[in-house]
Amino acid sequence: MTRIVILGGGPGGYEAALVAASLGATVTVIDSDGIGGACVLTDCVPSKTLIATSETMTNFAMAPALGVRPHGDPGAETGSWELTSRPHLTPPEVVTVDPEQVNERVRTLARAQSADIERRLEREGVEVVHGTGRLVGPPDRLVGPHAVESSDGETFVSDVVLVATGASAREISGCEPDGERILTWRHLYELKEIPEHLVVVGSGVTGAEFASAYRALGAEVTLVSSRECVLPAEDPDAAQVIEDVFVRRGIQVLNRSRAASVHRIGDGVLVELTDGRTVTGSHALMAVGSVPRTTGLGLSEVGVRLGSGGHVVVDRMSRTSVPGMYAAGDCTGVLPLASVAAMQGRIAMWHALGEAVTPLRLGTVSSNIFTEPEIATVGVTQRMKDSGVIAAEVTTVPLMRNPRAKMMGIADGFVKLFCRPGSGSVLGGVIVAPRASELILSISLAVENGLTVDQVARTFSIYPSLSGSITEAARVLRPRDLFAGFETPA
Known part of the structure; x- marks a missing residue:
C-alpha cells in the first residue's frame, strides 16, 4: 500500500487526496489554514459570494430600463433613474446593503464549504492533521521514502509527497496592510x-x-x-x-x-x-498579486528545484525535480486557478499510483473574471494570433445584436471565436457577458474535443438565447453557410 503525505488542503491537496484514497493509498493531509485552503476560506468562495450580492444590486439598477420601478420612486414619472446617469448604481433610499449581514453570509458559506470537504475526506479514510509540515531528511535524498515532520513533532514517512501549499497576498514596501484601512x-x-x-x-x-x-x-x-x-x-x-x-x-x-x-x-x-x-x-x-508559500518547507534542503519567484518547478505531470515528490496549485506558479490546482493534484496521484494519465493541457483551460459583465476565455488568444504564434481566423459577434440580450437589456459584451484556417477546428474563444462563466463551456468542449466551426454551426441553440451568439459566430467562420452571420430561430 502506497503511503502519501500531502502538504496543504486546498483544491490541489484535497482533490489529490480523494483520488489517492479511491485508488487504495494511505493518505495524510497536513493543513494549517482549514480544509479547502485559501480558495474556500478567504479567496475564491468568499469573493464570489460577495459578488453574487453585488450582481443583485446591478440587476436592481437595470430594472427601470425593463419597465420595473420601485413604488414611490421619484424617477418613475420623469424616467431619470438610469444606469448611466446616477453616481451610484442604485439609490440608497430605494435599496440598501447590510454589510454585516453580507459578510456574515460570506464567512458562513466559506466555513460550511470547508467543513463539507473535511467530512468528505474523513469518509474516504483520509487522515487530516491540522498544523504545518516540512520535509526532513538528508540533502542528497533522491528516492523515497520521504519524511515529513508536522508542527506538533510527529514524523510521517511516505512513498509520495505532494506540495500544495498555495500562495499568499503580495505586500509592497510602503504599502503594508494594517487590516483596518x-x-x-x-x-x-x-x-x-x-x-x-x-x-x-x-x-x-x-x-x-x-x-x-x-x-x-x-x-x-x-x-x-x-x-x-x-x-x-x-x-x-x-x-x-x-x-x-x-x-x-x-x-x-x-x-x-x-x-x-x-x-x-x-x-x-x-x-x-x-x-x-x-x-x-x-x-x-x-x-x-500573490507569492507562493514555499518558504520553511524544507524544499531546497531535499533537492526540490524552486524558480526565481520561489515557486516549485513542475512538469506537466506535476513532478518536481525529486522523484516521488509532486506539487500542485498556486505554489507552482503554473496558472493560479482552482480548477488547474485540482487537475494538477489529480494528475500527480494518477501518475504516482500508476494510472493512465494525460499531461496537463493549459491550452484547454477555461478561465473567468467575475466583473460585471464577466469575461470568460479558453484556448487561443488574440495576442497569439496577432503575434503570429498561431495561425487563426477570428470573428466577433456583439451581444447588442442578440435577441435575448436585447430582451434582457444587455448592451455590453460579445462572443469571439477563433478557428484554424482550412480545417475550421475551434481553437479558442472569448465571451464578455453576464454569466459568461456558464456560457464558455460549449466553446471549451469544442476546443477540448477538436470540433470544427461547421459542427458548432450545425448544433441547435435555443432561440432566443445568449448562447445563440456562439453558433452565430461559428456560422460567420463557415462562409459556405448561406445564413452565416444571421441569428435565426433554432
Missing part, C-alpha cells in the same frame, strides 16, 4: 460597513473584480492601474469593454499610475503615486 482581499469580509471610497491598487483580475463589486454595492471606487488599461493580461477587446463599463458606472480609472506608498490619515488613507499625485479614500485595497 489598508487591506488585502482577505480583510474585506471583516468590514462592518461598505467603504465610502475604496481605492483599489492593482487592475488585474482581483482588483477589477472587487472594484466592480464594491461599486455595485454603493462605494465610490478609484482604480489605480500601473498599466495602460484595466486587465492588461486579458483579451484587449474584452478589457476595453470592462473599462468602458467601469467609467460609465462612475469608477475613476487611473491608468499608467503606480502607487509609491499608502498611509493612514485619520479615518482614511492617502495613496501617493510615483508621479507625485495623491488619492485619498476611506479604505485602500492592495490587489498586487
